[in-house]
Amino acid sequence: MNEKLHYLKNQIENRRFQEVFDYLDLYFKEKPFYRYANLKQEILYQMDAGYPPKPMQVQALQMFLNDDKVKEAITFIEKNHTTTTTQKTATPMPYGTEKEIEGLKEVVKLLTEKKNFFLTQKVIAYDAGQKFTLIKQLEEIEKDLNSAKVKIEKYESHNANKLLNKVLDMVKEIKEENKNLQREINEIRNYSNKKNKSSTKKIKIFLASSSELKEDRRELREFISVENDRMIDKGVYFKLIQWEHFLDTISTTRLQDEYNKALQDCDLVVGLFFTKAGKFTEEELEKAYQSFKATEKPKILTYFKDAPVNMNDITEEVLSLLKMKKNLADKGHFYTSYPSIDWLKNHLKSQLEKLGYYD
Numbered sequence: 001m002n003e004k005l006h007y008l009k010n011q012i013e014n015r016r017f018q019e020v021f022d023y024l025d026l027y028f029k030e031k032p033f034y035r036y037a038n039l040k041q042e043i044l045y046q047m048d049a050g051y052p053p054k055p056m057q058v059q060a061l062q063m064f065l066n067d068d069k070v071k072e073a074i075t076f077i078e079k080n081h082t083t084t085t086t087q088k089t090a091t092p093m094p095y096g097t098e099k100e101i102e103g104l105k106e107v108v109k110l111l112t113e114k115k116n117f118f119l120t121q122k123v124i125a126y127d128a129g130q131k132f133t134l135i136k137q138l139e140e141i142e143k144d145l146n147s148a149k150v151k152i153e154k155y156e157s158h159n160a161n162k163l164l165n166k167v168l169d170m171v172k173e174i175k176e177e178n179k180n181l182q183r184e185i186n187e188i189r190n191y192s193n194k195k196n197k198s199s200t201k202k203i204k205i206f207l208a209s210s211s212e213l214k215e216d217r218r219e220l221r222e223f224i225s226v227e228n229d230r231m232i233d234k235g236v237y238f239k240l241i242q243w244e245h246f247l248d249t250i251s252t253t254r255l256q257d258e259y260n261k262a263l264q265d266c267d268l269v270v271g272l273f274f275t276k277a278g279k280f281t282e283e284e285l286e287k288a289y290q291s292f293k294a295t296e297k298p299k300i301l302t303y304f305k306d307a308p309v310n311m312n313d314i315t316e317e318v319l320s321l322l323k324m325k326k327n328l329a330d331k332g333h334f335y336t337s338y339p340s341i342d343w344l345k346n347h348l349k350s351q352l353e354k355l356g357y358y359d
Helices: 002-013 017-028 034-048 055-064 068-080 082-087 098-120 128-156 161-194 211-234 255-264 279-295 318-330 341-354
Strands: 201-209 236-241 268-273 299-305 336-338
Touching: 002 017, 002 055, 002 068, 017 034, 017 068, 034 055, 034 211, 201 211, 201 255, 201 279, 211 236, 211 268, 211 341, 255 279, 268 279, 279 299, 279 318, 299 318, 299 341, 336 341
Parallel strands: 201 236, 201 268, 268 299, 299 336
Antiparallel strands: none
């Protein structure tokens, strides 16, 4: 297990992404997993356009290798596909370039994976955001079809008649699948409108912090995404609300008022602090506290990062941090110090369990 994980990580470091996907496809092709399909699609599309994958895409793939789903995949593959993986050789392609043809094959694979994924979601009640995602995915499929047509024209210049016929059949098949998928999406939308919305429990979590903890917020977003992949089939969905979601909105009121309104509608507020506590963050927690006193909602968790500080980074704003701690103590609220982001994620998960959000 560890040896194979090390091998896959080395392949990523050496930018051999196709070999990583070829190996993992032996499992995920039979058991589609949306997070993997999305990562694979983003990286292959970037490469197909002639560009290397973005650093964030590479980092996301490296993090995905630590997922329990990958360990499950490796165990399955090593047990059932050892011969397949050891005998695979790189055979020169007869027409065009290997990159172009393999990219076209991946289009079909990804579309099939998407279709299978959507079909498995029929029994889940979708909210408006999920229905919107389905429609956007359908639009992406149509874009893929156009991309396949462009590649067909490219191969025509190489007189690859046999390959063209095969690709045309593939495109025809994709079109038919597209029609079927559209029908399935319409069924899902109708089903969702009639389904009782309570069948999926949505937990709204408001994340409040200053800009200095940008990386910690990103890690928590990834943590929530992993938990949603794990819990969606059990009828639990965590909706993360953060200030980045409001930057492009137009409002007749102060933008901070929009934050506060969204905050009071949440089930849980998580506050992160390090060397300062901005006045807007203080305002957000005060609003949450007043709302909790009146309605017992939202619940509030506060975390203060315990890490070395560069003295040059300390400003007068540190006084706001001390004031925040005193205010919390005066209200009888117990805050928690966290030494690392992994510790924070484990502690937050335990608190979510204690609050009954996983039930």
